[in-house]
Amino acid sequence: MxxxxxxxxxxxxxxxxxxxxxxxxxxxxxxxxxxxxxxxxxxxxxxxxxxxxxxxxxxxxxxxxxxxxxxxxxxxxxxxxxxxxxxxxxxxxxxxxxxxxxxxxxxxxxxxxSRQSERMYNPVLASILTEIGEEDQISFALGSPAGEYFPLEEFSQIGQQVISSGNWQAFEYGPTMGHYPLREYIATWLAQRGIHTQAERVMILSGSQQGLDLLAKVFLEPGDYIVMEEPSFLGAIGVFKAAGARILTVPMDQEGLRTDLLEQILARHRPKFIYTLPTFQNPSGHKMSLSRRQELLRLAYQYHIPIVEDDPYSELYYEGKLSPSLKSLDEHEHVIYLGTFSKILFPGLRLGWCVAPPSVLEHLTLAKQHVDLHTSTTTQWMMTEFCQQGLLDQHLIKVRNHYRIQRDTMVSALTKLAPSGLTWSVPEGGYYLWCELPPGMKAATLLTKAAEKKITFVPGNAFFINPGGTDRIRLCFSRHPEATILEGIRRLCEAITEILIQPRPKDKTNRPLFNNPLV
Amino acid sequence: MxxxxxxxxxxxxxxxxxxxxxxxxxxxxxxxxxxxxxxxxxxxxxxxxxxxxxxxxxxxxxxxxxxxxxxxxxxxxxxxxxxxxxxxxxxxxxxxxxxxxxxxxxxxxxxxxSRQSERMYNPVLASILTEIGEEDQISFALGSPAGEYFPLEEFSQIGQQVISSGNWQAFEYGPTMGHYPLREYIATWLAQRGIHTQAERVMILSGSQQGLDLLAKVFLEPGDYIVMEEPSFLGAIGVFKAAGARILTVPMDQEGLRTDLLEQILARHRPKFIYTLPTFQNPSGHKMSLSRRQELLRLAYQYHIPIVEDDPYSELYYEGKLSPSLKSLDEHEHVIYLGTFSKILFPGLRLGWCVAPPSVLEHLTLAKQHVDLHTSTTTQWMMTEFCQQGLLDQHLIKVRNHYRIQRDTMVSALTKLAPSGLTWSVPEGGYYLWCELPPGMKAATLLTKAAEKKITFVPGNAFFINPGGTDRIRLCFSRHPEATILEGIRRLCEAITEILIQPRPKDKTNRPLFNNPLV
The missing domain is CATH 1.10.10.10 (Winged helix-like DNA-binding domain superfamily/Winged helix DNA-binding domain)
Incomplete structure (x- = not known):
């Protein structure tokens, strides 16, 4: 048997x-x-x-x-x-x-x-998405833009124009690659950012998360190797794990992914691709240095390994200016680039994009046909109109300023209130502070205590592929206005302090965060 | 080696x-x-x-x-x-x-x-989706509702209300299962159709095509058996083939799927599920009889096989009244039900739904998290408002009437103009006439000739899993106004006649429809 x-x-x-x-x-x-x-x-x-x-x-x-x-x-x-x-x-x-x-x-x-289905269990993502709408608590968990800055008035006019134009095509089926004028706009917009491409190389996605799913479909067999920096975006970890990929991890330092450790991995395992979030990385906030970017590309060229560059945050820089994306530095079409409107405008429309070589786009399009035929025509038409009227760039100027202030508010609140032993990074852009808890404290313990005080965050282990990160937490500063940030940090620091002064519980720090079935 | x-x-x-x-x-x-x-x-x-x-x-x-x-x-x-x-x-x-x-x-x-990627090639679906917007030809190919009946004025007001309400949550991330009020509306709406369920059992999808993709993810391993009636919906064939399923086919007659042939398949192969489109089937137009529906359920219960009921067309009945869905007859939760707004309202919002037992919904939700996080919040809020104001039911009364007239227009045009040997079904509902070409004529030959006359359709073989259907074509009557239908049928019949009077080409009837790479 x-x-x-x-x-x-x-x-x-x-x-x-x-x-x-x-x-x-x-x-x-x-x-x-x-x-x-x-x-x-x-x-x-x-x-x-x-x-x-x-x-x-x-x-x-x-x-x-x-x-x-x-x-x-x-x-x-x-x-x-x-x-x-x-x-x-x-x-x-x-x-x-x-x-x-x-x-x-x-x-x-x-x-x-199916086996794939068994591999999909992702309790952290599930709980982050479920928490939306729970109004009585302050969440530093969900990585979402601030609703109060949404350009609703402008968008209302746009919506009115698109719908009442009487053009029923805005409600009709559309091409799988996306609404051409939106692809065109994105191509032009990216050119200002050093990515020289054309509408034909841009594909519209139902959020950049869809890009990850399509890439998994198109590239991955169970057992295939891929490379990720660790920690990394939990939505990507989930998709690639579900696809059965074996994830090889590379640590980061202040300059981003440690390319000096990458080469032997590429040589030994020949991964299907390297997934990286080089700018204002989620969750670490790291920005990859230019020399590392160049070295990463050199290695990709040498070993003939594609790079998947996930770039949701680069427009949200609060010091200096835009970093050159890997795609903009890539002269040999090794980079598949993912972008999204979810972090820079609003996520509810579910609109993202991918820039890739023709062969890859063709395969992604065939996959997308099966997945949802195409992204909503109606939202694409509205977004096109919004962008074409120059409203996206206006909005970016506004939110860069707001989010910088929110970041500084969170940092100074921490500086003032943080119990000894709590440390954090100050990122130059993006959404997140990546914090290290006082020695011996576990994120899981803090999560429970914090829940009593109606404050939440993402525990660090959610971003790790290997066991790790249990002493880390990710705080998102973009979502709430300053007063809420101050109150949230006050509650969080209170929770940490209470744990610090409690008699240390015996051996309970490793208990699982979520109730898995136990034998 | x-x-x-x-x-x-x-x-x-x-x-x-x-x-x-x-x-x-x-x-x-x-x-x-x-x-x-x-x-x-x-x-x-x-x-x-x-x-x-x-x-x-x-x-x-x-x-x-x-x-x-x-x-x-x-x-x-x-x-x-x-x-x-x-x-x-x-x-x-x-x-x-x-x-x-x-x-x-x-x-x-x-x-x-990946191998899956290689299995995704679906040239018919691709060409149908690409043809959208080609204004110079009449298409009976795309199965889409008539744009001229879209309730744009009502929807414009709804959009205005939702956006200008200043509720930024309409643009925020939302729960993976969908916007609760929309799930609630669908549950109530389905109750009027004999499906007694509750909001918790309804999940919102980015179109029902997404339901097929999620079901493939959740249930299918490469090599698994599933059952489909033949011919069947090409989008479903594509997804299940890409997932590596081995598709067992059951023929249909006027009463729908031949349940008398089903039992030995279930007994021998224990498929993962039976996929069926019982009402106004795509492409055949068949409506499964009540006794067949009961027999199908009995077999599913006996062999413990889930049924996936795809039901996009049942509301579009032009004679008599609504047929009881399998889901409404199912007393033992064996049926997973897929519905969509794409055929009854408009497809551009990409909104569909699934009703399923809790365990299945939980797995579908975990899969959807990875696929697109959730369906657009904005379009869900608009659809909710539209439905809650009673506008969907009003719209249905209107389009049932229009589409009945369009169906009759197409049928009478064919009766008048069809060359001898061309036959067609007259469905009681749905979108399609399923035609058999004059003896010896191939759909591929006709497609080329028809293209010269700026008229197109879907060749029958696209709906077949096994080789077959090359002498069939599917004509969609829902999309165009009467005058266009008349002109389209005139062109089509002209193309058929021209082929009939041509000297018969030698052995060219089997050439592939699309340019596949040839060795």
């Missing part, structure tokens, strides 16, 4: 064992009377605890599929329940189903899900 | 062979001087034409990776080009890259794509 256990799945081992034996019994590959291995022996063969086997057998017995007899061991039942009668039918025994009302058994959905 | 050829891929065999040998050479698994098998022998080992091997060797030679010598055969080159010098580096030979400017070779993207 050959079973395949996968420890990377969410499904507990005992259920994996139960499900597989169940299938073997139902498919008659284990016949009635077949003796299952003794628990202890089976446990050692499979390399699991004996309890795991006990639990699996217990479930199978509850299903009526096996029976335990003292002295005789555990054997496959000879009389299968009515659920399974159709298998008798298959083996040629006459059955008058359809005449007698057979009780319908509930669906065992758990037996139907 | 072991090569793996996959005939289901878009990549021609000669390129598959070239790519794999290339990889072996670059990875040093085939050393310089290694003699490749003689062409004829290799061809017979691999079961391909000799030309295929000749082409593959030709490519490798052009890359400088192999050399042909008369008498000596074909051997791996001893001097690899500068492209591949880093492999020398790997094997320990000193290399001063970085000091000498090495010429950067263009990326060989073709070597990076």
């Amino acid at each position: 050959e079973l395949h256990l996968d420890r990377s799945l969410k499904t507990p081992l005992y259920l994996q064992i139960r499900n597989q034996i169940r299938q073997l019994i139902l498919a008659n590959e284990l016949s009635p009377g077949f003796r299952l291995p003794p628990e202890r022996k089976f446990a050692s063969t499979l390399g699991v605890n004996r309890t795991t086997i006990v639990n699996a057998y217990h479930e199978l017995e509850a299903d009526g599929l096996i029976q335990s007899h003292v002295g005789k061991g555990t054997i496959v039942s000879s009389s299968l329940s009515s659920t399974d009668r159709f298998f008798d039918h298959l083996s040629g025994i006459e059955d008058n189903y359809g005449l007698l009302p057979t009780p319908v058994q509930p669906m065992s959905w758990q037996n139907f899900y | 072991e090569l793996h050829l996959d005939r289901s891929l878009k990549t021609p065999l000669y390129l598959q062979i070239r790519n794999q040998i290339r990889q072996l050479i670059l990875a040093n698994e085939l050393s310089p001087g290694f003699r490749l098998p003689p062409e004829r022998k290799f061809a017979s080992t691999l079961g391909v034409n000799r030309t295929t091997i000749v082409n593959a060797y030709h490519e490798l030679e052009a890359d400088g990776l192999i050399q042909s010598h008369v008498g000596k055969g074909t051997i791996v080159s001893s001097s690899l080009s500068s492209t591949d010098r880093f492999f020398d580096h790997l094997s320990g030979i000193e290399d001063n890259y970085g000091l000498l400017p090495t010429p950067v070779q263009p990326m060989s993207w073709q070597n990076f794509y």
Whole structure:
């Protein structure tokens, strides 16, 4: 009896064992009377605890599929329940189903899900998205722009113009690559940022998250290697893990991804691509230095490895000016560039874009056809009009100023209130402060205490591929006005202080953040 | 030397062979001087034409990776080009890259794509979506509602209300499951249609196409069986094929899917699900009879197989009244139900929904997080307002009437003008006439002739999983006003007549519709 256990799945081992034996019994590959291995022996063969086997057998017995007899061991039942009668039918025994009302058994959905589906469990992302609308708490978790600065008045006029123009094409199906005038606008807009491309090389996405999903579809087989800096964007980690990628990580320092550590990874593993967020990295806030950018490109060229540059934050710089994107430095089309309106304007329209070489765009387009046919025509038309009227650039000037003030507010509140041992980075742009908790304190402990005070954040481990980051937290400063930031930091520091003065709980720091099923 | 050829891929065999040998050479698994098998022998080992091997060797030679010598055969080159010098580096030979400017070779993207990506090629869908906006031709291809009946005035007011309400949450991130008031509205609306559910069981999708993609992610492993009626919706065929599913097909008759042929398939293959479009099926227009619906559910219950009910058209009935959906008849939660606003209101907002048991919804939600985080908040808020004001039901009464007239217009034009041998169905609802061409005529031939006359349609084979449907075409009657329908049918019948009176071309009927790469 050959079973395949996968420890990377969410499904507990005992259920994996139960499900597989169940299938073997139902498919008659284990016949009635077949003796299952003794628990202890089976446990050692499979390399699991004996309890795991006990639990699996217990479930199978509850299903009526096996029976335990003292002295005789555990054997496959000879009389299968009515659920399974159709298998008798298959083996040629006459059955008058359809005449007698057979009780319908509930669906065992758990037996139907794909491995990919099991790999999708991403509790942090889920809880961040669910928290939206919970008004009684201050969230530094969600990385979203400030609603109070949304240009609603301008957008209302734009919407009015687009809808009442009587042009029904704004509500019609559209091309998978996107609304051409918007692609054209983005191409021109990027040119001002040193990325020289054309509308044909720009594809509209339903948010840049979709770009990650499409790239996973187009490039990744389960088991493929990719490279990411660590820590990194949790939405990307989730997608690439779900696709079954093996993620090789490279640490960062103040200058960004440590290219000196990258080369041997590229040489040894030949990854499908390098995913990087070079400017105002999420969550670290790091900005990759120019020499590192050049070195990264050189390595990509040398080893023929594509780079996926995720660039949601580069327009939100609060010191100096725009950094040159990898795409703008790339002379040999190795960079696939992802951009989005979600951080610079508003996220609710779900509009992003991708700039890539023709072959890649063609494959992404074929994938997008299957995924959602195309991005909403209506929102694309509105965004086009908004941009063409020069309102995006105006808005950027405004929010750069606001977010700089908000960052400074958060930093000075921390400087004033932070308990000893709490440290943080001050990024030159983007949305986040990346903080290190006082020695010995775990983000999970703080999250619970902070919840009592109606303040939340993202615990650092969510951004790590390998175990790590449990002593880190990410604070987003973009979302709330100054007064709320001050109040939030006050509550947070209070929570930290209370933990510091509490008697240290014994060995509870490693408990899991979320309730996973436990065997 | 072991090569793996996959005939289901878009990549021609000669390129598959070239790519794999290339990889072996670059990875040093085939050393310089290694003699490749003689062409004829290799061809017979691999079961391909000799030309295929000749082409593959030709490519490798052009890359400088192999050399042909008369008498000596074909051997791996001893001097690899500068492209591949880093492999020398790997094997320990000193290399001063970085000091000498090495010429950067263009990326060989073709070597990076996943198998899934290769399976995504769907030229029909691509061409249908690209044709949008080509104003000079009449298209009966795209299955879209009539733009002239779009309720733009009402929607303009709604848009104005939503945007100018000053509620920035309409532009903010939202929950993955969707905007709660819209889920609530859909639940109530479905109750009037016999589907008794609640907001918690309704999930908003970026069009029902997204539902198909998410279901593929959540349920399908490459090699899994699923069941579809044949012919079926081409967007579904595309997604499930890309996911690597093995599609088992069941034919239909006037009463819909032949449930009498279904049982042995379920018994033998235990598919992951049955995908069906029971009401005004696309492309056949068939409406599954009540007894077949009950029989289908009975079989699903008996064999514990989920049903995916795709139901975009049931509200568009032109005779009698609404048919009971499978979901409304399902007492044991075996049915996953997909609905959409795209056919009943307008498609450009990309809004659909899914009703499913909690476990399935949970898995779909986890998948959707990765795919696009959530559907556009802005369009959801607008749609909610539109529906809550009772405008959807008003709109439906209006379009049912219009589309009935359009269907009748197309049918009577065909009755009047159709050349002998052309036959068609008259569906009780939906969007399509499903036509059989005069004996011997192929849809591909007609498509070319029709293009000359600026009229287009979808050739029948696009809806078939197995080879078939080449003598069928699908005509969509919903999109154009009566005058255009009349003119389109006139052109179409003219094209058919011209082919009928032409001398029959020799053996050209099987040529491929689209330019696939040929070896």
